[in-house]
Amino acid sequence: MKNFNWSKYSKPIILVVFVIVLSILRPKAFLSLDNFSNVLWSVAVIGIMVSGSIFVFLIGGIDLSIATLCAFSAVVVVSVTHMLGDTPVAVIVGVLCALAVGALAGAIHGIIITTFKIPAFLVTFASQSIFLGLAMVFTNNKIVSCTVPAFTAIGAFKILGFPLPVYFMVIIALLSWYILRKTVYGRYVYAVGGNPTASEISGINVKLASIICYVLSGLTTAMGGIVLASMTQQASSGTGSGYTNDVITAAVIGGVSLLGGEGTVPGAIFGAVLMGLLNNGLNLMSVPSTHAGLVKGLVIVVAVAFDAMQHADQSRKKVKKIKKASA
């Protein structure tokens, strides 16, 4: 077993261990069919969002406005549907409006960040406040509910026992995996994240590539907002609070480097599944949500420190090999 590559299989092993631990601790509650779809819902929302946000992380950016943009788009879809008379057509228009809001927000982020060369962290921090304000303006700071069947179906409708959001997640994840792996644009994204100056010199339109990344992130965030609103049948300025951290954590656990240039969609989806299981497990163990941060925080630190240590190990081994060869 000397040559067993731990880093290659560490992710599936962690998942299996996690599932086994949970099934031993809470056999009845965890292994039920109801709970299974609970986990899937939770995973789906994070998975949808991280499939788009990964583009931003890959170019070395960050999006701190995920939670409030999610709230704003949830509010938009519910308000527009309500304004147009709660018909199925109104739902479609509402969904399109929310997606447009997400894309537009992403485009504005991207344009400001690339044109003025401002850290993404600052711009999205400021816009977080703006989206929160806009969500409050639209709802008059109340909770707006929407129980139109056509709308609630988005979150609740099941095909072959799986809720619709799971299919959305799979489709979006596959799409973003395809874009990143099989298209020229995907190569550009990794190149820009690895070294923006070198990419610029080698003829990549870094600005455009980056803006598209932010647009994609905005789009998936809006989708997450729509799904969340549909699942809970309501929207408010508090919809999706906490998701900024969950999405970033999912990406980081999945091996996406926030410094850019490193990470894959399957990794990020693994992170989303782990986050979903973690949220669910903490819930089943009746850990109050206020205490859950302790566990989540420790998970991040351990995961990232482990990753960093492995990297250091590998580079040390490489240096040793080179030294040996030269000797």
Add this chain to the structure above:
Amino acid sequence: MKRMNQTTMRRLVSIGMLLILVVLFTILAGSGKGKFFNFDNLIEVVRDASIPAIIGVGVTFIIITSGIDLSTGSMMALVGMTMANIYAYTLLPFRVMIPIGILVGLLCGLINGIIVAKFNVPEFIGTLATMSIFRALTYIIAIRDDNGVIMSQPMKHTQYAWLGGGIGKFYYVIMAMIIIVVTGQIVLKYTRYGTNLYSVGASKKAATLSGINVAKTRIIAYVITGFTVAVGAVFTTARLQSATTAVGVDFEFNPIAAAVVGGVALSGGSGDVIGTLIGALFMATLENGVRKLSINTAYQYVIKGAIIIAVVIFDATYKARMDRKAREEGAKEGLE
């Protein structure tokens, strides 16, 4: 005319932005009693700015090393809650509790520093994690009533109340801010440790090669931040006369925003504490002025975000122009 130093220029620009903001709100929100521009309200602005400025001193040290600390808000809540708990159980006098609070702050800072500098976890992620850890710990140690509802911990102690006040309108927290900012500036500009901070921020590799213990320098910066956060927590609990789990929610961005507005580059290696102080005053003025506009809170959020973006854009374009000018002048000198 002697050419002005770039740092001095940047300082003048941030003071100018602060003045413009004051004039703007004086026009929009009015002057006189109960309005924006009057002595009482302006002192209130300085008082509001003092805690972000105190904590900003530590955060500035970290940002100069090209790091970041997102855990300051949660750390503040944890320090306050620990003090309140010990007070509730032991009724010890406050001169005992304050050192305990400071100790908790130092320990939190040390944990951050070790995670970041020893385990090589990127600062952003590491402190994002400790942000939720410290907040959760605050909830865990909070004292609950029989129904399991968290009580806000009263800290009604005459000596403690004294700390929340001041000599007339000259609050003690403002004095503490002045002392800490001046000390921070001296450490940064006139000690070897301060110079080391700048070297680490400019290039970790170069700093290591020139014999600086980079990990130690970074850890100390986090410990100093822990100290300033503890001081901030002491004054916050003194002012509120209680500790709650909600202290410092979303606070962590305030000192960072103050530092950035004051000209501390997030990429590290530049800026100073006085700049952060001006930035903190700017943010407090913005917060207070928008509130005095007496409009819907929803629009207050929008305006706040928009102004921050505007300032950051202005700063970035200004800096780009200055850099270009410096380069052109350098080229000219080279030709001569």
